[in-house]
Amino acid sequence: MATERTSLFIFFGGTGDLAYRKLYPSMFNLYKKGTLREHFAVIGTSRNKLTDQAFQDEVRKSLGTAKSDKEAEKFISHFFYEAHDVTDKEHYSVLRDRANELDKQFKLQGNRIFYLSLAPSFFGTVAGYLKETGLTDSQGFDRLIIEKPFGRDFDSAKQLNDALSKSFEEDQIFRIDHYLGKEMIQNIEAVRFGNTLVESLWNNRYIDNIQVTLSEKLGVEERASYYDNSGALRDMVQNHIMQIVSLLAMEQPVSFTDVDIRAEKVKALRSLRVYNVADASTNFVRGQYGAGDSQRAYRDEDNVPHDSTNETFVAGKLLFDNYRWSGTPFYIRTGKMLADKFTRVDVVFKKPLIDIFSFPQNHNAPLEANVLTMYIEPKAGFTLRLNAKTNGQGFQTTPINLDYFVDDKDSKETPEPYERLLHDTMKGDGTNFASWSEVSYAWRFVDQIRKVWDLQQPEFPNYTPGSMGPAAADELIQRDHRQWVYRLNK
Numbered sequence: 001m002a003t004e005r006t007s008l009f010i011f012f013g014g015t016g017d018l019a020y021r022k023l024y025p026s027m028f029n030l031y032k033k034g035t036l037r038e039h040f041a042v043i044g045t046s047r048n049k050l051t052d053q054a055f056q057d058e059v060r061k062s063l064g065t066a067k068s069d070k071e072a073e074k075f076i077s078h079f080f081y082e083a084h085d086v087t088d089k090e091h092y093s094v095l096r097d098r099a100n101e102l103d104k105q106f107k108l109q110g111n112r113i114f115y116l117s118l119a120p121s122f123f124g125t126v127a128g129y130l131k132e133t134g135l136t137d138s139q140g141f142d143r144l145i146i147e148k149p150f151g152r153d154f155d156s157a158k159q160l161n162d163a164l165s166k167s168f169e170e171d172q173i174f175r176i177d178h179y180l181g182k183e184m185i186q187n188i189e190a191v192r193f194g195n196t197l198v199e200s201l202w203n204n205r206y207i208d209n210i211q212v213t214l215s216e217k218l219g220v221e222e223r224a225s226y227y228d229n230s231g232a233l234r235d236m237v238q239n240h241i242m243q244i245v246s247l248l249a250m251e252q253p254v255s256f257t258d259v260d261i262r263a264e265k266v267k268a269l270r271s272l273r274v275y276n277v278a279d280a281s282t283n284f285v286r287g288q289y290g291a292g293d294s295q296r297a298y299r300d301e302d303n304v305p306h307d308s309t310n311e312t313f314v315a316g317k318l319l320f321d322n323y324r325w326s327g328t329p330f331y332i333r334t335g336k337m338l339a340d341k342f343t344r345v346d347v348v349f350k351k352p353l354i355d356i357f358s359f360p361q362n363h364n365a366p367l368e369a370n371v372l373t374m375y376i377e378p379k380a381g382f383t384l385r386l387n388a389k390t391n392g393q394g395f396q397t398t399p400i401n402l403d404y405f406v407d408d409k410d411s412k413e414t415p416e417p418y419e420r421l422l423h424d425t426m427k428g429d430g431t432n433f434a435s436w437s438e439v440s441y442a443w444r445f446v447d448q449i450r451k452v453w454d455l456q457q458p459e460f461p462n463y464t465p466g467s468m469g470p471a472a473a474d475e476l477i478q479r480d481h482r483q484w485v486y487r488l489n490k
Ligand SMILES: NC(=O)C1=CN([C@@H]2O[C@H](COP(=O)(O)OP(=O)(O)OC[C@H]3O[C@@H](n4cnc5c(N)ncnc54)[C@H](OP(=O)(O)O)[C@@H]3O)[C@@H](O)[C@H]2O)C=CC1
Pocket: 012, 013, 014, 015, 016, 017, 018, 019, 045, 046, 047, 048, 084, 085, 086, 087, 116, 117, 118, 119, 120, 147, 148, 149
């Protein structure tokens, strides 16, 4: 059984899509595993006027359980509700009194987690009022979980961070990036730093290029009004991709702690080359999907303007100016309405300097590059492509794969990202959250691309649903005499 953790959770935006779809089911998983047991309580808040009972009914629906499920009912009995407008400062005292009451009732030791599952424009206001009205004055810990997006550029992110810093210290702020809660993203560190074979080759002498692909099969669904103001660059590159790239590029941390890991990620991001106008135009391409056989174009989706120039696809080349990576590009791409839903990292090694097998009289095909592929989702595992001799007479070589995949049983037991991140917050472990320095360096890089794109009129739409993006994404890498490892057979 897991160690029981003790805390009061206050969910601002506690009746929203994220809370019902991800947060409460993740908490229930923690309950079933024993991390949450007797000493926890939840206050859900929103402007909606609900009784505790009505809120509990909604929570039950979100878990998909029936009233006859005794374990679920015990869990749900820890949930309470306060109708609360986050802009109404006076009302925080009501929330404080309820929090103090539940603290006594469930023996919560004054530990409090404030989860801001709200529109980002409220983040600063809530953090300020929590402090001013004494909700953070209890005896235990006070931790603030912030949802994405953290700003829409460096300036707005800094403004937000300055506002939060007035009420919370950096080690009390947990900025969610749900990719950091994914099992296989955490495996990047294990594979890199747990294997001499891998880490000794993990540099520009042996690695030709690294490719990171976050491909989505779906479009914008119901989130068009948010997405059309964000675009793939802000929605996926600034956060998830930059986090993955920093884990791949960083030096070995002094210890496996949040402070040391974050310090190395920041160092890596500091050496990422921030592009000037010319380089940003050459090294980044954007796309927007048009209509497919049974799919309408992005511009025809509900709540998307008919002349939208928002990008639903990004591909780019990142360069690090440091000793380890100088000359080894990191190619990244992400988009909606692509061929399939998957996330993977392909590490392409350099070919042997001399190919002794492909002399003309040997008729051997040239050796292929070794590739280490990390499959993040939906399947989880690794393959390592090596060259080996084909069986039989003569001497021909052929690529073979060594592989490992997480089996179905283990997959089912893998914690959901939000489950892991809620658990980490209770432990006070910030390893899998984005620090302010990481966020700020990521924005500085992304802002340059955005600045250039905002000056140019894109020729959209430029890719078909079910493809892997616009032709320009292939040209970007082919220009460097390389290819995407994952590509569709044409
Ligand atoms: N949904 C998702 O999959 C994801 C969401 N996020 C982020 O999570 C956050 C929440 O998203 P989501 O759940 O989808 O949003 P929703 O719009 O579904 O929910 C918003 C919540 O905030 C409440 N709210 C709005 N205004 C106020 C107010 N003035 N005072 C108190 N409560 C208020 C709403 O209730 P009411 O209107 O009744 O007050 C509702 O509970 C956002 O920052 C989003 O970017 C991030 C990644 C994925």
